[in-house]
Amino acid sequence: MKTAKLWHRQYAATLLLFLCVFYACVFFLSQSSFLSAFRSETQAVVREHAMIARSIWIEQAALQSRGGTSEAAEQAIAAEYGAYYGRRGMYLCYFDAAGKALYSNMPEGLMPERADAGILQTAPDGKGVRYFLLTGPAGTGFLSYAREAETLLDGQRRYSLLLVGVAALFALSMAMGLYVMLRRVYRPMDRLAHELRTPLTAIHGYAQYIALGALREEERMEAARFIEAESGRLRGVADTLLSLSTLRYGEASMERIRVAALFQRVSKIYPQLHTTVETPFITGDAALLESLLINLVDNAVHASPEGMSIELIARENRFFVLDRGTGMGEAACRRLNDPGAGGAPSGKGTGLGIPLCHEIAAMHRAKLRFYVRDGGGCVARLEFLQSSDNSKMKWKQRYGSMGKKGKENPS
Amino acid sequence: MAHILIVEDELSISKLLCKSLALVGHRTCAAFTGEEACRMAQSENFDMAILDVMLPDTDGFSLLARLKPLPVLFLSARGEVSDRIKGLRLGAEDYLPKPFEMQELLARVQVVLRRGHKLAERFSLDGVDVDLDARTVSVQGAQICLTPQEFALLEALIRNRNIALSREQLLSRAWGVDYLGEDRTVDVHIQKLRKKLGWEKRIKTIYKLGYRLEYRP
Numbered sequence: 001m002k003t004a005k006l007w008h009r010q011y012a013a014t015l016l017l018f019l020c021v022f023y024a025c026v027f028f029l030s031q032s033s034f035l036s037a038f039r040s041e042t043q044a045v046v047r048e049h050a051m052i053a054r055s056i057w058i059e060q061a062a063l064q065s066r067g068g069t070s071e072a073a074e075q076a077i078a079a080e081y082g083a084y085y086g087r088r089g090m091y092l093c094y095f096d097a098a099g100k101a102l103y104s105n106m107p108e109g110l111m112p113e114r115a116d117a118g119i120l121q122t123a124p125d126g127k128g129v130r131y132f133l134l135t136g137p138a139g140t141g142f143l144s145y146a147r148e149a150e151t152l153l154d155g156q157r158r159y160s161l162l163l164v165g166v167a168a169l170f171a172l173s174m175a176m177g178l179y180v181m182l183r184r185v186y187r188p189m190d191r192l193a194h195e196l197r198t199p200l201t202a203i204h205g206y207a208q209y210i211a212l213g214a215l216r217e218e219e220r221m222e223a224a225r226f227i228e229a230e231s232g233r234l235r236g237v238a239d240t241l242l243s244l245s246t247l248r249y250g251e252a253s254m255e256r257i258r259v260a261a262l263f264q265r266v267s268k269i270y271p272q273l274h275t276t277v278e279t280p281f282i283t284g285d286a287a288l289l290e291s292l293l294i295n296l297v298d299n300a301v302h303a304s305p306e307g308m309s310i311e312l313i314a315r316e317n318r319f320f321v322l323d324r325g326t327g328m329g330e331a332a333c334r335r336l337n338d339p340g341a342g343g344a345p346s347g348k349g350t351g352l353g354i355p356l357c358h359e360i361a362a363m364h365r366a367k368l369r370f371y372v373r374d375g376g377g378c379v380a381r382l383e384f385l386q387s388s389d390n391s392k393m394k395w396k397q398r399y400g401s402m403g404k405k406g407k408e409n410p411s
Numbered sequence: 412m413a414h415i416l417i418v419e420d421e422l423s424i425s426k427l428l429c430k431s432l433a434l435v436g437h438r439t440c441a442a443f444t445g446e447e448a449c450r451m452a453q454s455e456n457f458d459m460a461i462l463d464v465m466l467p468d469t470d471g472f473s474l475l476a477r478l479k480p481l482p483v484l485f486l487s488a489r490g491e492v493s494d495r496i497k498g499l500r501l502g503a504e505d506y507l508p509k510p511f512e513m514q515e516l517l518a519r520v521q522v523v524l525r526r527g528h529k530l531a532e533r534f535s536l537d538g539v540d541v542d543l544d545a546r547t548v549s550v551q552g553a554q555i556c557l558t559p560q561e562f563a564l565l566e567a568l569i570r571n572r573n574i575a576l577s578r579e580q581l582l583s584r585a586w587g588v589d590y591l592g593e594d595r596t597v598d599v600h601i602q603k604l605r606k607k608l609g610w611e612k613r614i615k616t617i618y619k620l621g622y623r624l625e626y627r628p
Contacts, residue, residue, distance in 0.1 A: 006491075194465075197488040201510035202423040208513040209427060213434050214573040214615070214625045223430075226423045 007186040015175050022174075026167045034156045041152050042120055045132045048090065049145040052081055053138035056094075060139035071102060074141065078103035091131070093144040102141070107131070112144035122149050195237055199230040206230075254364075257286045259314045266293045270301055272309050279314040282384065284364045292360040292368075295353045296321040296380045303327070303378065317384040324377040328370075336370040412436035412531050413458040413524050418448040418474065419486070420466050424509075428461060428486075431513050432520065434573040436531075445469035445477075452478050458529040459520070464489050464498070475501050482527050484519060486511065514574065521570060534569045536626050539608050541569060550608060560585045561604055564597070568614065568624035577621040597621075 059077045063069040078094035082105040085092060093104035099114040106112065109126020110133070117135045123146075124130050130153060131146040206223040209215070215223070259282055263275040282289075293312070300310045303325030311322040328336075336354055361368040361382060371379040415432055419425040420443050429439040440455065442448035445468050452460070460478055464471035464487035475483050475498075485498040490508025498506040504523040507516060524530040532544035538551045543566055548555055557565065563585035567576060576584075578594040585600070601622055605611045615623050 194488045197490075197509050198421055198424070201488070202421070202427060204510045205424065205427040205431070205513060209431060212513065212575040212620075212623075213431070214575075214623055214627065216627075219430065222426075226426070230423055 007182055011179060011182050015178060018174065018178075019171055022167065022171060026163055030156075030160045030163050033159065037152055037156070041149070042132065045120065045134055045145065045147055048147070049134045049136055049143065052085065052092065052145065053136060053143050056081065056143060057139040069140070071096065074139070075102040077139075078143075089148055091146040093146075094138065095142040095144070097140055097142075099142075104144075106144070106146055110146055112146070114142055116144075117142055192237075192241070196234070199234045199237070202230040203227050203234070253285050254283055255286065256281050256283055257289065262286060262290060262293070263312055263314070265290055266297055266312065269294060270297050270310065272301070272307060273297060274309045274311050276311070276313045276315075279316060282314070282317075284384075285360075288360045288363065292357050292382070293319070293321070295357050296382075299353065300325060300378065300380070319382040321380040322373060322377065324373070324375075327372060327377050330372065333370050333372055337368075412438065413520075413529050414438045414440075414456065415520070416448065416451060416455075416457040416460040416478075416481070417441045418443075418445070418460060418466065418471070419463040420444065421463075424463075428516075431517065435517055435571060437520070443467075445471075445474045448474060449477050452481060457481055458527065459484065459504070459523050461486050461520070462503075463487055464494065472497060472501055475503060482523050484523055486516070514571070514576075514580075517571060517574065536613065537609065539610070541565065543569065548608070555607055557604075557607065558600075561600055561607070564600055565604060565608075568622065572624045572626050575617040575620050575623040579621075581621060 056077055060069055060074065063073055063077075074094070074096065078092065082092040082094075082103055086105045091106045091110070093106050093112050094102050095114045096102055107125040107127075107129070110123060110131055112123075112133055112135050114135065116133070117137070120132065120134045122130050123133045130149045132149045133144065133146050135142055135144040137143075206227045210220055210223050213219075259279055260275075260277045262282075263273075263277060267273045267275060297310055297312065300321055300323035304310065304323045305325070308324060311320070313320040313322070358368055364384060366382050366384045369381050369383070371381065373379045412435070415437050417425055417428045417432075417439050419428060419441070422443075425441045425443065429441055432439050440451055440457070442451050445466050448460070448462075451457075459482040461484050462471045462474060462478075464485060466474065471485060471487065475485075479502065482504045483502075485495075485503050485506040486509060487494065487498075487506070488509045495506040495508070504526065505519050507519055521530060532542060534541045534543065540549045541547075546562055548557055548562070548565070564581055567581055567584040578597045581597045581601075582594070586596075601614060605614050610624075613625055615625050617623055
């Protein structure tokens with residue numbers, strides 16, 4: 001059995017707890033609704049039985065006052081009521097005082113007992129249809145009253161099924177939502193833990209190497225250089241994290257930027273960059289956009305053979321970074337396009353550059369997407385959704401999600 | 412000593428592994444991608460491989476199958492139990508998460524090599540010949556007697572040559588982990604070893620730590 005990650009276990013435990021509480025509530029709701037309907041139905045049964053029993057008693061009393069009653073007269077009275085209520089789906093059985101059944105129009109298989117007097121029960125007939133059955137005194141004898149319960153029970157079954165179905169759909173959507181949310185929280189942390197481990201491993205290892213090993217001076221110096229370089233990398237991770245944190249909760253100073261000047265600043269760092277400017281101005285934070293472009297161009301440079309030209313294009317409300325490097329698969333593209341995934345699956349960088357770029361793009365209400373380039377290489381496209389050219393404005397933009405997919409390649 | 416293939420894409424860690432293993436006398440070759448590792452494994456005879464799980468072109472788990480029957484020790488930043496279990500189930504000899512202790516890595520490498528009968532059992536230095544398997548020691552051709560503790564100390568120093576071992580580590584290796592003796596016991600036995608083998612300058616005292624057998628050919 002594969003051992004799950006800690007957050008998978010937490011997710012499973014949370015989901016299980018949620019499902020237990022949720023289904024307990026659903027069960028309670030279903031039962032309380034059924035009990036309420038059942039109570040009202042049984043009250044109606046008791047009420048109707050009492051009404052018929054009283055009517056029979058009155059008729060028998062009238063006969064008594066006119067000269068006495070007989071078995072045939074009692075039977076006739078019961079038959080009269082039986083015929084009347086039978087048409088309304090209610091069935092009667094009349095016993096004399098000795099317990100002998102004088103009249104019955106009960107469905108076949110439904111056999112009330114005189115001994116059941118005073119007990120309200122549900123009982124099936126020969127076909128399995130269930131009835132409410134109540135036996136009680138009526139005049140000189142006893143009256144059994146039956147009324148179909150199947151409608152109520154069947155309704156309850158359907159209601160329970162509907163409730164369970166709706167609850168299952170709700171639970172499924174909740175489970176998916178919870179999974180996506182937890183993954184969004186934990187995946188960058190997984191990535192970060194890995195990115196911290198690599199320089200830490202090197203620093204820790206070289207420190208032990210220097211402390212314990214019998215080393216020559218040049219070996220000691222080389223180990224010290226590695227420690228210094230890896231410390232710098234660790235500092236880079238910390239800086240990027242700080243930038244990410246600042247971006248998520250901070251403000252961007254939006255202003256009108258001359259795109260040619262912005263591209264020129266990036267070109268100074270990467271001489272192999274070939275720029276095309278068709279959009280003269282863009283609204284945004286110059287420092288943040290420069291950082292974003294440097295990140296994208298740096299990735300392109302690392303993926304390309306040494307000295308190969310990288311293209312940086314500004315067209316309409318879009319920036320493009322195109323390279324003819326090693327390229328990447330569709331899966332890697334999808335991962336890069338997911339702001340919460342935490343960058344490329346493997347690489348030499350901190351792995352936080354791409355999430356940082358997504359954050360900067362979200363602050364500018366822009367969408368950053370990566371595509372496999374036809375003929376090899378990669379395309380990074382930054383599309384500004386707002387075309388406003390307002391001067392000097394400040395707004396807060398919390399972390400945003402990527403919108404619809406679409407492929408565009410200027411090459 | 413053993414010939415070990417290091418497959419690790421991080422240059423700093425790859426070099427650290429090569430240097431640490433070279434200190435104790437192993438020969439190493441470094442590969443930075445899965446493809447490179449496969450090519451090297453086909454062209455050279457290795458005694459074992461140390462494999463990173465996350466490589467640029469493949470993952471170590473799939474590479475393991477291509478390197479078989481070479482014994483593999485995984486070394487990865489993915490230290491979760493699920494990853495370790497996966498690695499071991501796929502047939503790795505051992506799995507060590509990063510960051511690791513250098514001495515622990517060397518000890519685990521030693522275990523893997525011993526399991527594959529690839530561990531060197533003879534050591535010679537300055538006219539002293541030690542047969543770790545037969546537990547015999549000769550100086551200039553003449554056999555000498557060592558007590559079990561002295562031999563255990565000598566073996567620990569030889570297996571970890573050029574690496575400083577603390578007195579506690581030496582105590583636990585020579586007398587067992589439950590031994591409640593003092594550090595001074597180690598000093599006395601080391602003095603005797605130095606005298607018997609003529610290694611006064613080879614077994615160095617490391618200030619506030621312990622001892623190290625120094626031998627750089």
